[in-house]
Amino acid sequence: MSVLEAISPAASGCSRLRLRVQPGARRAAVELDEQGGLKIRLQAPAVEGAANRALVETLAKTLLGLPRSGVRLISGEKSRDKVVEVDLPPEELDRRLRAAIG
16 A cells, blocks of 8 residues: 555545554654555554544644644544544645655
8 A cells, every 4th residue: 555545535625544553662753564554653652542642643743734633533543553534635645744754
């Protein structure tokens, strides 16, 4: 799966993004995994929603330049595989994620 394959259009010019989260990592990072899917490493532990909050914060402010309210967790609250909704059209989300990955 490439970055663009992880993105699907949602209502009102928003996008849905499928990704895998690794909580409790030594350093925060965004990368493509071995299968080409999007993976985000977070320093926050998977305890009492800390990793989910860190995911939304990292995606919104650090990677995408959006307010925190611009990213919402849709599914995967207790799973490493998550779906988030982002207030960007698919093409712009793809562009910003590719820039963040480098």
